[in-house]
Amino acid sequence: FKRKSAILVLLWITFCFKPAQKFFFLPELGPLSGAVGGRVKFATTLSPPERPFLSVSWDFKGVNIITSTSTNITEPGHTNRISLDRATGTLELRNLVLEDSGEYRLTIIPDRGLQRMGRITLNVYVPITAATISSPAAVLIEGQSSTTLTCEGSGSIITREWIKDGHHLHLTDSLNLGMDNRTVFIQPVLSSNHGTYQCRVSNPVSSKTASFHLTVNYGPYNVSIIGPSAAWPGHKVTMQCIADSVPPANFSWSFNGNNTNVKTSTFVIEKLEPKSIGNYTCTARNMVTMKENSTILDLRGKMIFIGHAFIVGIKIGLVASFSSCSAFLLYTPPRLQMICIF
Numbered sequence: 001f002k003r004k005s006a007i008l009v010l011l012w013i014t015f016c017f018k019p020a021q022k023f024f025f026l027p028e029l030g031p032l033s034g035a036v037g038g039r040v041k042f043a044t045t046l047s048p049p050e051r052p053f054l055s056v057s058w059d060f061k062g063v064n065i066i067t068s069t070s071t072n073i074t075e076p077g078h079t080n081r082i083s084l085d086r087a088t089g090t091l092e093l094r095n096l097v098l099e100d101s102g103e104y105r106l107t108i109i110p111d112r113g114l115q116r117m118g119r120i121t122l123n124v125y126v127p128i129t130a131a132t133i134s135s136p137a138a139v140l141i142e143g144q145s146s147t148t149l150t151c152e153g154s155g156s157i158i159t160r161e162w163i164k165d166g167h168h169l170h171l172t173d174s175l176n177l178g179m180d181n182r183t184v185f186i187q188p189v190l191s192s193n194h195g196t197y198q199c200r201v202s203n204p205v206s207s208k209t210a211s212f213h214l215t216v217n218y219g220p221y222n223v224s225i226i227g228p229s230a231a232w233p234g235h236k237v238t239m240q241c242i243a244d245s246v247p248p249a250n251f252s253w254s255f256n257g258n259n260t261n262v263k264t265s266t267f268v269i270e271k272l273e274p275k276s277i278g279n280y281t282c283t284a285r286n287m288v289t290m291k292e293n294s295t296i297l298d299l300r301g302k303m304i305f306i307g308h309a310f311i312v313g314i315k316i317g318l319v320a321s322f323s324s325c326s327a328f329l330l331y332t333p334p335r336l337q338m339i340c341i342f
């Protein structure tokens with residue numbers, strides 16, 4: 001009697017507390033993605049039963065696409081596009097079209113036990129085959145011009161992402177993104193906006209990236225001369241003028257306020273003479289922004305006198321003929337050296 005009641009309790013639990021239908025599957029969380037023309041498999045987590053299922057049936061948007069019992073009934077629109085693994089209920093769908101997007105439901109009636117159900121959502125996308133960035137043709141000058149960059153692509157575009165010079169685009173007061181990230185608004189353009197922009201257009205099954213080089217004319221900024229502050233007479237001296245400028249700056253050099261004919265970025269003195277000691281001015285000029293700026297290098301000469309103390313005395317007289325000589329003595333017996341920077 002005890003055993004009988006125990007079985008009754010078990011049956012009672014089975015029927016009252018277990019849901020009448022059992023949901024199982026499906027391997028991936030969230031929706032599956034497919035490409036138009038491609039294929040997708042709705043794999044169940046079921047293992048083949050000892051006795052084949054009585055019925056395996058798939059429905060999509062309220063329409064039965066296949067019911068497999070002792071015979072197979074396939075919806076005409078799906079013939080030649082589906083394969084059913086009757087042992088597990090797994091369905092493969094081929095030659096996908098956009099209209100295949102939606103929820104698929106599976107109902108299985110096993111030979112024994114409860115009916116089982118499963119569902120999965122499929123999203124079908126048109127693969128992205130091209131992406132382009134366009135921008136109005138114009139000469140852009142820092143602080144004066146404004147522009148836009150527009151990203152377009154073909155296919156089902158789900159996301160658009162912008163990258164500048166390899167980093168995620170940084171939004172500022174003057175650089176904003178429009179709806180859907182389609183357009184970058186730059187108002188006004190700044191020197192920091194100069195560079196290469198990329199737009200990555202994507203959906204879960206494909207992506208394309210377009211590149212665009214944006215030229216912002218600016219500068220010249222940070223004009224400086226790379227060269228020695230003092231050099232030995234008779235030696236070659238090379239001075240190079242650099243400027244941060246788009247387009248590259250045009251240079252001109254003047255010496256002690258007098259123009260030279262040098263228009264290159266480097267100024268070369270083949271042999272330093274006392275008369276070539278003085279102030280070298282490099283002027284950088286941007287032919288698009290029409291701005292210019294300059295910097296000065298005060299080039300000094302160095303001299304060394306080697307001899308005994310009394311000779312140095314004589315030489316000092318000679319040195320004194322040059323203006324503003326800052327001299328210092330270096331005594332390494334038996335030599336006394338005098339270095340003069342003037």
Ligand SMILES: *[C@@H]1O[C@H](CO)[C@@H](O)[C@H](O)[C@H]1NC(C)=O
Binds near residue numbers: 068071083084085
């Ligand atoms: C029904 O389809 C399944 C899977 O394609 C196949 O194994 C089975 O033989 C088919 N049954 C009939 C009666 O055609």
Ligand SMILES: *[C@@H]1O[C@H](CO)[C@@H](O)[C@H](O)[C@H]1NC(C)=O
Binds near residue numbers: 161162168180
């Ligand atoms: C827009 O860009 C941001 C930043 O890159 C990104 O997080 C977001 O997903 C994008 N939105 C769309 C609709 O592409």
Ligand SMILES: *[C@@H]1O[C@H](CO)[C@@H](O)[C@H](O)[C@H]1NC(C)=O
Binds near residue numbers: 244
């Ligand atoms: C000028 O140089 C400074 C220091 O190197 C730097 O911080 C600044 O960004 C430069 N300016 C431009 C416009 O390049």
Ligand SMILES: *[C@@H]1O[C@H](CO)[C@@H](O)[C@H](O)[C@H]1NC(C)=O
Binds near residue numbers: 287
């Ligand atoms: C500026 O420099 C460019 C390139 O070096 C040169 O073609 C152009 O003639 C120069 N313009 C002037 C006004 O010197």
Ligand SMILES: *[C@@H]1O[C@H](CO)[C@@H](O)[C@H](O)[C@H]1NC(C)=O
Binds near residue numbers: 255256257258
């Ligand atoms: C600079 O020009 C002035 C006037 O033309 C001239 O007297 C002077 O000698 C020049 N200086 C140099 C260093 O060429």
Ligand SMILES: *[C@@H]1O[C@H](CO)[C@@H](O)[C@H](O)[C@H]1NC(C)=O
Binds near residue numbers: 256277279298
């Ligand atoms: C060079 O410039 C400095 C400061 O600007 C000035 O003191 C000096 O006299 C100048 N040298 C010559 C040779 O003009």
Ligand SMILES: *[C@@H]1O[C@H](CO)[C@@H](O)[C@H](O)[C@H]1NC(C)=O
Binds near residue numbers: 291293
């Ligand atoms: C030239 O450069 C100096 C130093 O960077 C700056 O103070 C000055 O404003 C600049 N002048 C022009 C006309 O850009």
